[in-house]
Amino acid sequence: MSGVMEWERNAVADEQRGNFSGNASGAHVVREGELDLSHNVILYLDDITVSFDGFRALNGLSLAIDAGELRCIIGPNGAGKTTMMDVITGKTRPDSGKAFFGQTIDLTRLTEPQIAHAGIGRKFQKPTVFEQHSAFENLELAMKADKRVRRTLFAQLFDDDRDRIAEVLVQIGLAHEADRPAGLLSHGQKQWLEIGMLLMQEPKLLLLDEPVAGMTDDETARTAELFVSLAGKHSLVVVEHDMAFVEALGGKVTVLCEGSVLAEGELAEVQDDPRVIEVYLGR
Amino acid sequence: MRTPLTLRILRSTPRAGWIALAIFAAVAWICVPVAHAVLPEGHALHLSAYIVSLLGKILCYMVVAVAMDLIWGYAGILSLGHGLFFALGGYAFGMYLMRQIGRDGSYGADLPDFMVFLDWKELPWYWAGSDSFLWSLFLVVAAPGLVAFVFGWFAFRSRIKGVYFSIITQALTYAAMLLFFRNETGFGGNNGFTDFKRILGYAITSPGMRATLFALSAALLVATLVIGRYLVASRFGRVLAAIRDAESRVMFIGYNPLHYKLFVWTLSAVLCGLAGALYVPQVGIINPSEMSPATSIEIAVWVAVGGRGTLVGAVLGAGIVNLAKSWFTVSFPEYWPFFLGFLFIAVTLYLPDGVVGLWRRLGARRAVVPAAVEGVKPATGPCGEPAPAQSEFEPIAKGAQA
Ligand SMILES: Nc1ncnc2c1ncn2[C@@H]1O[C@H](COP(=O)(O)OP(=O)(O)OP(=O)(O)O)[C@@H](O)[C@H]1O
Numbered sequence: 001m002s003g004v005m006e007w008e009r010n011a012v013a014d015e016q017r018g019n020f021s022g023n024a025s026g027a028h029v030v031r032e033g034e035l036d037l038s039h040n041v042i043l044y045l046d047d048i049t050v051s052f053d054g055f056r057a058l059n060g061l062s063l064a065i066d067a068g069e070l071r072c073i074i075g076p077n078g079a080g081k082t083t084m085m086d087v088i089t090g091k092t093r094p095d096s097g098k099a100f101f102g103q104t105i106d107l108t109r110l111t112e113p114q115i116a117h118a119g120i121g122r123k124f125q126k127p128t129v130f131e132q133h134s135a136f137e138n139l140e141l142a143m144k145a146d147k148r149v150r151r152t153l154f155a156q157l158f159d160d161d162r163d164r165i166a167e168v169l170v171q172i173g174l175a176h177e178a179d180r181p182a183g184l185l186s187h188g189q190k191q192w193l194e195i196g197m198l199l200m201q202e203p204k205l206l207l208l209d210e211p212v213a214g215m216t217d218d219e220t221a222r223t224a225e226l227f228v229s230l231a232g233k234h235s236l237v238v239v240e241h242d243m244a245f246v247e248a249l250g251g252k253v254t255v256l257c258e259g260s261v262l263a264e265g266e267l268a269e270v271q272d273d274p275r276v277i278e279v280y281l282g283r
Numbered sequence: 284m285r286t287p288l289t290l291r292i293l294r295s296t297p298r299a300g301w302i303a304l305a306i307f308a309a310v311a312w313i314c315v316p317v318a319h320a321v322l323p324e325g326h327a328l329h330l331s332a333y334i335v336s337l338l339g340k341i342l343c344y345m346v347v348a349v350a351m352d353l354i355w356g357y358a359g360i361l362s363l364g365h366g367l368f369f370a371l372g373g374y375a376f377g378m379y380l381m382r383q384i385g386r387d388g389s390y391g392a393d394l395p396d397f398m399v400f401l402d403w404k405e406l407p408w409y410w411a412g413s414d415s416f417l418w419s420l421f422l423v424v425a426a427p428g429l430v431a432f433v434f435g436w437f438a439f440r441s442r443i444k445g446v447y448f449s450i451i452t453q454a455l456t457y458a459a460m461l462l463f464f465r466n467e468t469g470f471g472g473n474n475g476f477t478d479f480k481r482i483l484g485y486a487i488t489s490p491g492m493r494a495t496l497f498a499l500s501a502a503l504l505v506a507t508l509v510i511g512r513y514l515v516a517s518r519f520g521r522v523l524a525a526i527r528d529a530e531s532r533v534m535f536i537g538y539n540p541l542h543y544k545l546f547v548w549t550l551s552a553v554l555c556g557l558a559g560a561l562y563v564p565q566v567g568i569i570n571p572s573e574m575s576p577a578t579s580i581e582i583a584v585w586v587a588v589g590g591r592g593t594l595v596g597a598v599l600g601a602g603i604v605n606l607a608k609s610w611f612t613v614s615f616p617e618y619w620p621f622f623l624g625f626l627f628i629a630v631t632l633y634l635p636d637g638v639v640g641l642w643r644r645l646g647a648r649r650a651v652v653p654a655a656v657e658g659v660k661p662a663t664g665p666c667g668e669p670a671p672a673q674s675e676f677e678p679i680a681k682g683a684q685a
Pocket residue numbers: 052057075076077078079080081082083084125
């Protein structure tokens with residue numbers, strides 16, 4: 001217990017000192033718990049296997065995401081996409097294999113909140129926002145801060161914080177809905193709000209599980225624009241079934257099937273791959 | 284650029300709330316004490332001892348109701364064992380009151396009467412220091428606080444929630460009641476503590492003491508409300524409500540719900556303990572019936588009647604139900620349990636937001652008409668400033684640079 005707290009404190013303190021090394025040039029000293037992007041890889045999964053009662057949801061899955069990359073993951077239902085995100089965020093422990101965040105952070109040894117503090121944000125397949133709170137308050141709660149009781153009791157919103165929240169509200173198209181209870185927002189707006197909460201956490205890596213499910217075509221197009229604009233500064237892993245959306249994102253595509261990578265490359269390439277066609281058109 | 288704490292406390296309550304609180308304080312600290320202790324008994328405005336202690340007792344109940352609302356209304360944790368914390372505070376101060384009897388008990392002994400009756404020769408170790416006023420004040424806070432902290436730690440860490448948690452709190456208070464019923468426990472068995480004589484050497488039945496206890500109860504209520512308002516208006520309060528509505532999501536954005544629940548749970552228990560300590564000298568008795576499961580359920584009914592998650596509703600609920608109770612128990616004592624049951628069902632079915640909810644609904648109905656005439660208000664941003672009037676979306680590129 002106290003170990004966890006200790007770690008969180010260090011992570012927060014490090015970040016406040018701007019110590020997350022990023023692509024720091026010059027001599028680089030790797031310290032425990034720091035995100036080290038020296039090889040330009042932010043996420044590295046190697047030979048991950050997860051079984052549920054003998055059923056292999058992930059079967060020797062290997063995947064590498066570059067810093068700043070926007071990667072789409074597609075695959076039929078039950079391919080293991082959500083399970084992969086569970087492994088990355090510490091919700092599920094792999095039976096074997098390695099999962100690293102940057103060069104040094106071993107994700108299989110951290111708890112969920114530690115991973116969140118290290119800089120991985122996740123949007124779940126089913127959107128969950130705080131329905132009684134306004135959109136503004138939802139973002140306030142998600143905002144990167146010291147989240148221990150003692151601090152939260154006396155926390156206050158400074159002008160910078162307000163500006164940041166207002167900025168994200170504009171980014172997610174909810175500037176006019178700031179004071180409405182989140183429970184009254186449309187399904188698509190809730191999806192956006194959850195994405196906004198993710199942005200407020202200022203993660204290095206965003207995992208987005210079916211972010212445009214339930215959105216209109218127009219909303220979907222705008223979401224694609226938003227994600228494309230985020231890539232570079234952030235790294236994104238997007239799971240989607242909507243091919244038009246995947247096409248609009250324009251990044252590299254990984255096809256998962258039965259718990260491992262079936263194909264990887266540009267969307268057009270992947271779509272021409274006979275094995276992928278077989279998986280999608282049935283056997 | 285930090286706003287001073289006092290200013291933030293001031294801002295946490297709307298102006299009308301402060302005015303109401305000020306009026307209440309003026310009445311409780313000046314009018315009632317004067318009417319009871321200064322005006323002579325025959326005077327038309329004189330308040331009798333009966334009335335003053337009845338009102339003082341209800342003030343203590345109001346504190347308990349607000350403490351209950353903090354955890355039930357805001358954190359979504361329904362405790363059906365809050366009577367235990369109230370009783371622990373009461374017993375802690377009761378020990379001091381028993382020692383203040385001195386040799387004026389019916390046996391004229393140094394030990395409290397019930398110990399003489401049990402043929403005990405000396406005080407049990409846990410009565411050590413009970414003749415000290417300050418030590419007993421410490422116990423009033425520490426006993427319920429510690430029990431709540433330890434119980435809460437295990438319950439919240441095991442992620443016990445909802446109805447399971449409520450049932451366990453019932454079992455907890457029930458077990459404590461059985462324990463306190465036993466003579467060997469050393470708290471007077473089923474008779475509990477009574478026949479109090481003095482506090483700090485002053486007679487407990489004197490008008491001055493009664494007025495003082497009343498004023499202190501009112502002060503505790505004011506303090507509880509101010510602390511409660513600050514908490515629920517702070518980010519801490521928003522985290523609590525978020526835990527109530529989607530706990531796993533709260534964990535995922537980096538808060539540890541265990542610590543949040545434990546803090547508000549323990550605070551709530553301590554407030555109940557303080558209320559119990561003021562209650563005992565005013566009613567003149569404390570016994571294990573305060574720990575009965577039904578007593579704790581009644582506390583939840585007060586809050587439900589007044590309206591959960593509003594604090595002021597808890598105050599109103601405790602007032603309404605207890606005034607009704609004192610009237611019933613004088614006029615038709617046998618019907619009170621039926622009325623209480625009926626009240627609970629009626630409120631659950633027809634007034635889910637209690638009296639405060641009814642008030643708001645009526646207020647909203649009145650407000651609808653003018654709003655329709657005025658037309659749509661211009662949208663405002665999060666801080667009340669007008670929202671940018673252009674398209675809902677800014678060119679996305681701006682977000683990218685930020
Ligand atoms: N906790 C669990 N216990 C048992 N089986 C599970 C569990 N979680 C996932 N599975 C199984 O693992 C497989 C992969 O599930 P997963 O949710 O990762 O698929 P997915 O690719 O996200 O599918 P979808 O597109 O439907 O969301 C499925 O067959 C699922 O039934």
